[in-house]
Amino acid sequence: MSEATNSTQLDEVRIGGIGASRKRVEDARFIRGRGSYVDDITLPGMLHMEILRSPVAHARIKSIDTSKAWEIPGVRLVLTGEMAAQRNLAWMPTLSYDTQAVLATDKVRFQGQEVACVVADDPYIAKDGCEAIVVEYEPLPAVVNPRQAMAEDAPVIRDDKEGQTDNLCYSWEVGDKEATDRAFEQADVISRLSLHYPRSHPSPIENCGAVASFDQATENLTVYMTTQAPHIIRAAVALVAELPEHMIRIISPDIGGGFGNKVPVYPGYVCAILCSILLGKPVKWIEDKSGNLISTGFARDMYFDGELALRSDGRILGVRFHADTDQGAFFSDAQPSKFKIGLVHSAFACYDVPTGHITARGAYTNKAPGGVAYRCSFRVTEAMFFQERLMAAAAVDVGLDPAEFRRRNLVRDDQFPYRTPFGFLTDSGQYQKCLDLGLEAIGYDQFLEDKEEAAKRGRRLGIGISTMTEPLGAGNSREYDILGIKMFDSAELRVHPTGKAILRTGAKTQGQGHETTWAQIVAHELGIPAADVLVEEGDTDTAPFGMGTYASRSTPVAGAAVAMVSRKIRAKARKLAAHLLEVSEEDIEWELGRFYVRSAPARGVSIQECAAAAYGNMPDGMEPGLENNAYYDPPNLTWPFACYIVTVEVDPESGVWDVLRVVAVDDCGVRINPMIVEGQIMGGLTEAYAMSNMQFITFDADGNCVGSNYMDYLLPTAWETPGFELHEVTTPCPHHPLGAKGVGECAAVGGPAAFVNAVMDALSDTGVRNIDMPVLPDRVWEAIATGQDVS
Ligand code: MCN
Ligand code: CUM
Incomplete structure (x- = not known):
């Protein structure tokens, strides 16, 4: 037993606890070029997929001739929307309760839209295959501005949707219109502004990609993919493919930047999975830079008109504004709030504004879908x-x-x-x-x-x-969910007999440094040096169920779960300490990394000694082991x-x-x-x-x-x-x-x-x-x- 006293209490910064500017442990591999990204994954017999994208923004598809592509040696599969339709996969549901074309069948609705894909022995043959596909397009007028899209005579983009006779995607309002109108009547000064927040793109260094591997013998599906939220993907695949979760494994390896670009579900992922199922071989799809920039995860693109009602002394009496947003051709925002426009009504939250009213409309246009992604908690x-x-x-x-x-x-x-x-x-x-x-x-x-x-x-x-x-920090489960799954997060901590530990969470780092910071939380709560805690994320077979990393939610939610699971471990360690020190639990005090007897502070045991006892010297009737998990639902x-x-x-x-x-x-x-x-x-x-x-x-x-x-x-x-x-x-x-x-x-x-x-x-x-x-x-x-x- 350790003979330390209070005066030798561990220095939290020295063990890498909270407040320590600990160097990022993941950088050791990143700066040496030793990261393992999706494109580094090579599986036996793996084939390569490329996507043929539409050169035009809006057109009816008259015909697709794939015969020349099939003739190219090394081409294994040419997949069209028609073929996907046979599997009920020409369209997929989006996380915003819309539908999105996986491969176009009737029309193309934005330049860069996925039309077909080719699987071949190598990516170059697959590209040649795409070029050999002949698509006959009948051009239609394109609309690239949400306000024009909502004009009377605009061509209807989503004519695939029953009852959709215009390009309105949604309209929404919040606040108190009457009170706001009154505030404006009483104003000394009314200040107005109109502006456009332009379309922008997260452009992470690493593009999107996947390696899908369907095992025809076991019918298990493993997908390595660039996703910020592996468990949501697994849930979505389980629901769409009607497979039990245990037959689906989503692995998100190292990610070269996400910035929101890797939250949505893209047709490329779905195609890679479908091709692997059809061929019974692993299929790799790695997007190129233009593909990433033209088709994935757009952000912003929103027009505002608004005004403030002001008293002459500068106090704000009320605010009102209208926003028109460009949703692109499919409403595929990946966001967990019940508001179609995300959290735009967090505007003016830092000011003491008595009343306000917001109206908003979202429009379909002939542009790539997107909206909320790019370092932003949903139009904030x-x-x-x-x-x-x-x-x-x-x-x-x-x-x-x-x-x-x-x-x-x-x-x-x-x-x-x-x-x-x-x-x-x-x-x-x-x-x-x-x-x-x-x-x-x-x-x-x-x-x-x-x-x-x-x-x-x-x-x-x-x-x-x-x-x-x-x-x-989305969210709290009362108000935020995705696919009906509430926005909590999780952590699982296993302390080994030697006092070293492995921590897993339901979040997924893409460069934010979770491998470094989560270990610091464990160090803070348990006094186990951060260097002794390995952090793992991103594998649905091993990580506890969590909703992933976006909306800066990891620290607010998963980070909180790390603290809570550490506290559960400490509670059990306290019982072990009481047993080792032969006193009752009530007589025990905690200081960082050590329990001691209140009346005799020199008598104590370290957290590592408690860990050893959990496996080798537990009291009668106590369950062995020092592991636990926590699910945290933020208030x-x-x-x-x-x-x-x-x-x-x-x-x-x-x-x-x-x-x-x-x-x-x-x-x-x-x-x-x-x-x-x-x-x-x-x-x-x-x-x-x-x-x-x-x-x-x-x-x-x-x-x-x-x-x-x-x-x-x-x-x-x-x-x-x-x-x-x-x-x-x-x-x-x-x-x-x-x-x-x-x-x-x-x-x-x-x-x-x-x-x-x-x-x-x-x-x-x-x-x-x-x-x-x-x-x-x-x-x-x-x-x-x-x-x-x-x-
Ligand atoms: N942190 C901390 N103390 C706090 C808050 C955070 O030490 N009070 C640390 C965290 O432990 C974590 C980092 O700062 O290591 C970011 O934490 P957090 O604010 O919780 O955000 P997330 O980890 O959930 O990251 C998501 C956020 C989003 S939504 C985008 S988009 C974005 C961003 O992070 N994408 C990034 N930063 C990024 N940084 C990199 N390098 N790459 C991206 O793709
Ligand atoms: Cu909206 S970008 Mo970040 O929340 O992954």
Whole structure:
């Protein structure tokens, strides 16, 4: 037995507990090129699949001739929609209760849509096979804008759906219309803004892919695939294929970035599975970059018109807005809320707004499906962008400094839990403190002076603020589910006789560092050094059932489950300690990694000694072993807060703008690994910067996707990305066992408005209210030259 005393208590940071900026254990393999991604999987007899995609956006399919493809040596299967239909798989249900074509049969509805696929001995033969397929298309007019799609005379895209006589996908409203109308009647100032949040794409470095392996002897199906949510995929396959779950194994190996792109279910996965079933051989499908950019996981693409009712002193009396969203050809949003438009009504949650009303419509268009994906908890990014752009415009209209305007309206610390006009309950925060810290860090007053001085010499400086709280951590099971399965998550912990342990969760890391941080939670709860805890995720045969990683839900939900399972282990270890120390449980105290006798602190046993006893020296009647699991159903979403402040200089001659400084103040509650949290914030700010000024995917009038390659769709590199100055406030989450809130998406959500607000501030004397993203130099130049908004 250990003879340690209280004074030698383990140093939590030294064992890699909470608060330790532990180096990421997964990086040891990633930076050596030793990760194991889907494309690294090779199975005996494996064949390769390629997809033939539609070159046109909207057309009736008159015929598909595959005979030439079948003749190519090495081609094993040519699959068309007709053949899939024989298996009832030409269409699949989406997670938003719509249907989506797996392979087109009647029409193609967006450029890049899956029309056929070819399986061959190698991927090159499969590609040749695709090129040998002859498809006769009868072109139809294309619609690429949701408002045009909802016009009277627009061609009906989803004529496959019974009763669908227009392109309306859904309409929705929330809030109190009458009270809001009254607020606007009483307003001293009404401030309006219209804008478009452009379509964007997560573009992870690794594209999507799968290796499907159907064993004809056992009829078991194993699929290695790029998914952020393996158990949901297994549930979906079980439901669609009417197979029991134990015959389906989904393995999500290392993932080279998800960013939301790997949440939806894509036709490519389904085709790979179907081809493997038909051929009885493993089939690998690896998407190429254009395929990824043209067909998967789009985000945003939303038009806003809205207004704020203001009192002359700057207090907000009410808010109302309308949003039109472009859902693409199929409504395939992978999101667990009961709201078709996601959580757009989290807008204005950080401000004390008495009342509000939101209306929204979603439209089908001839564009790839998508909507909620890309580092965003379900249209929260658009909501916060519109909120902060409108706040900036309103500050000008009401004649207040934008920081002071926000300060007057931010929810105060003593108002929590705070009920928003749209029904959310925000949990905690110190919003004013974050804002003040940000202003101090950027040297707000000094910058305003510098700006005025510079203006005298014809220079345009600008400062942009963005403050927001967002709902992270879907969900709680009362309100959030996918396919009827509630949004809890899970952890299973097995402590071995030597005190080493393996932890598995229902989440799935794609670069966020779960292998590092979950071990830190175990270290914090049990005193087992983080280095002694192996973390595994992503295999449905071994991981406990969980709903996966998106919506920054891993820490709020799976992370909480890790804490809870560790506590269960500790409770059993306490009984073992009492047995070893020959005292009753009530006489035992816990300090990190050790139980001791209250009256004689020098008498104690380590957690490792308890682990050994669980297998070799348990008391009579006690079940052996030290393993357990926990399922955690969060009582609420977590509500982190952020304040981002950006300064820029705009060159009036060219419209080019340079970022001078970026200050970020994030409050995500208790930070498990501060270094990883900072990495998440920097990554998010980088994406925010890119969205604000360089990324867009547009479509011409015929529906051709312009920007489906990295020459047009730009990814930020170290060269253009500005430096970030990070600051921290900690308001523990009141309902999370560790006080942690999610953080993975904050900077990507709140960041874009700070950049755009800064540019607009630099143009404040021109009367221009809005330039739509990306805020390209030519748009800025045009705005300065014309004094008009640029969309
Ligand atoms: N963390 C922490 N303390 C907190 C909150 C988080 O130490 N208070 C740590 C976590 O332990 C975890 C990381 O920060 O290691 C992110 O945690 P969390 O906020 O819970 O988010 P998730 O793990 O659920 O990640 C999802 C989120 C989303 S939705 C997108 S999209 C996104 C993002 O993460 N995709 C990413 N960040 C990404 N980062 C990388 N590298 N790759 C992606 O694909
Ligand atoms: Cu919506 S992107 Mo993330 O939630 O996987």
